[in-house]
Amino acid sequence: MNHRLTARGKERRRQLMEFAAARFAENGYHPTSVAEIVQGMGVGKGVFYWYFSSKEELFLEILRQAQHELRRRQQQAIGEEPDPLRRIELGIRASMSWLAENRHLFTLFQFAASEERFSPSLRRGQDVAVDDVVRHVKEGIVAGRIRDTDPLVLTHAVLGVTNHLARNFIFERGEPADEVANAAVAFCLEGLSPG
Amino acid sequence: MNHRLTARGKERRRQLMEFAAARFAENGYHPTSVAEIVQGMGVGKGVFYWYFSSKEELFLEILRQAQHELRRRQQQAIGEEPDPLRRIELGIRASMSWLAENRHLFTLFQFAASEERFSPSLRRGQDVAVDDVVRHVKEGIVAGRIRDTDPLVLTHAVLGVTNHLARNFIFERGEPADEVANAAVAFCLEGLSPG
DNA sequence: GGGGTTCTTGACCGAGCGGTCATGAACCCC
DNA sequence: GGGGTTCATGACCGCTCGGTCAAGAACCCC
Known part of the structure; x- marks a missing residue:
C-alpha cells in the first residue's frame, strides 16, 4: 500500500x-x-x-486517474485557442474521442455516481472540469456570443448533451466519435432551432 | 412469487x-x-x-414500475397539445417535476445503466419514451420548426440536457424543478446562441 | 367450525466475500 | 555473497450473503 x-x-x-x-x-x-x-x-x-x-481504494484510484486523463486530453486539445466558443467545441470533441477510447471508464463514472460511497470523489473531479468550461462560457457571454444566462447552467447543459450522446451513439450504436461530436457541437450552438 | x-x-x-x-x-x-x-x-x-x-427480480420490478410512472406522467402532461415543439416542452417539464419528486428512482436508473445485468431492461423502457419524443421531433422538422437533422440525435440531446440538469440542479443544489425546467427548455430551443 | 388458501416465521445452509499473514523468492547494492 | 528491501504466495479467517424450508398463524368462504 x-x-x-x-x-x-x-x-x-x-x-x-x-x-x-x-x-x-x-x-x-x-x-x-x-x-x-x-x-x-x-x-x-x-x-x-x-x-x-483495499478494493475500495483501488476503485477510487482508477476513478481519480481516469478523470485526470480526461481533463488532460481536454486541455491539450484546447491549447492556446483564443476564441471561447471554439474552446468549448474543442473540449467537446476531445471528450468525445476520449470517451470513445475509454468507454469502460465511462461506465465506472456512471456507477460511481450511483453509490454514495464514491459520488463525492467523482464530483470533486468533475467540478474541476466544469470550472474550465464555465470560464469559457463567461468569456463568451461577455463577448456577446453566448446567451446571457447562468454560465453554470449552460455548462452543465453542454456536458449533459456530450455525455448522453456519447453513451447512446458511440457506445451503443458504435457510431464514429467525430460524427457524434459534430452533432453535439451543433446542438449546443443552436439547440433545436433551424438555422 | x-x-x-x-x-x-x-x-x-x-x-x-x-x-x-x-x-x-x-x-x-x-x-x-x-x-x-x-x-x-x-x-x-x-x-x-x-x-x-429473488433480490434481482425485485430490482427489475422497481425499475419497470418507475419507468412506467414516468412515462404516464409525460403523456398526461402532453395531453392533446397539437404543437410539436410545445409537446416537447411539456414533456421536459413533466420529466423534471417527476424527477424532483423521485430522485431516489433516478439514482436507481443510473445504477442500472452501469451494470450489464440491468441495463438491457433499462434500455427497453427508455426506448419507448425516446420513440415518443422522436415522433414530436419529426413533426417539428416537417413543419420547418426544427433543424433538419437526425431526429434520434436531437431527441437524445434533449434527454441528455434534461437528465443532467435535473441531477445537478434539482438533486445536488435543491433548485426548484420549474426553474430548472425553464433553463432546460431554453437550452433545447436555442442552445448557447444569443437570441 | 372445518378446510383450503394466503401469508409469516426465523433457524439454517453452502458459498463466497474482503482481508491477513507467516513464509519465502527475487532483486539490488556494497 | 551477505543483507536489506521489494515483491509474491496461497491457506486461512471471520463474516455476511442470497436463498430455503418445515412449521404454523391468519384469514376467508361455505
Whole structure:
C-alpha cells in the first residue's frame, strides 16, 4: 500500500488497475471479487494487497486517474485557442474521442455516481472540469456570443448533451466519435432551432 | 412469487418495493442486503421470498414500475397539445417535476445503466419514451420548426440536457424543478446562441 | 367450525466475500 | 555473497450473503 515502488512495481500496479477497471466495467464493481482479479492476472492474493490497501481504494484510484486523463486530453486539445466558443467545441470533441477510447471508464463514472460511497470523489473531479468550461462560457457571454444566462447552467447543459450522446451513439450504436461530436457541437450552438 | 395476492398482499408488496427502492438508492443495490430490507420492514425473511423470487427480480420490478410512472406522467402532461415543439416542452417539464419528486428512482436508473445485468431492461423502457419524443421531433422538422437533422440525435440531446440538469440542479443544489425546467427548455430551443 | 388458501416465521445452509499473514523468492547494492 | 528491501504466495479467517424450508398463524368462504 504505502510502499516505495520500483519501475517493475509501478508497472505491475498499472496492470492491476487496468485489468480491474475492465472487470469492474464489465461485471460491476461489487460482483467483481478480488479473487477474480488476481486469478485473471495469474498472481496470488497478496500481490493485490501489496499494491492496494483495499478494493475500495483501488476503485477510487482508477476513478481519480481516469478523470485526470480526461481533463488532460481536454486541455491539450484546447491549447492556446483564443476564441471561447471554439474552446468549448474543442473540449467537446476531445471528450468525445476520449470517451470513445475509454468507454469502460465511462461506465465506472456512471456507477460511481450511483453509490454514495464514491459520488463525492467523482464530483470533486468533475467540478474541476466544469470550472474550465464555465470560464469559457463567461468569456463568451461577455463577448456577446453566448446567451446571457447562468454560465453554470449552460455548462452543465453542454456536458449533459456530450455525455448522453456519447453513451447512446458511440457506445451503443458504435457510431464514429467525430460524427457524434459534430452533432453535439451543433446542438449546443443552436439547440433545436433551424438555422 | 407467482401467487394470487389479496388486497392486503398487494399492499405489502408495494411497501416492500417502496422501502427497498429507498434503501437501494441510499446504500446501493449490492450493499443493501435482503436481511436489511426485511428487518427495516419488521418482518421475517420468508415474507420477502413470498412476494419476490429473488433480490434481482425485485430490482427489475422497481425499475419497470418507475419507468412506467414516468412515462404516464409525460403523456398526461402532453395531453392533446397539437404543437410539436410545445409537446416537447411539456414533456421536459413533466420529466423534471417527476424527477424532483423521485430522485431516489433516478439514482436507481443510473445504477442500472452501469451494470450489464440491468441495463438491457433499462434500455427497453427508455426506448419507448425516446420513440415518443422522436415522433414530436419529426413533426417539428416537417413543419420547418426544427433543424433538419437526425431526429434520434436531437431527441437524445434533449434527454441528455434534461437528465443532467435535473441531477445537478434539482438533486445536488435543491433548485426548484420549474426553474430548472425553464433553463432546460431554453437550452433545447436555442442552445448557447444569443437570441 | 372445518378446510383450503394466503401469508409469516426465523433457524439454517453452502458459498463466497474482503482481508491477513507467516513464509519465502527475487532483486539490488556494497 | 551477505543483507536489506521489494515483491509474491496461497491457506486461512471471520463474516455476511442470497436463498430455503418445515412449521404454523391468519384469514376467508361455505
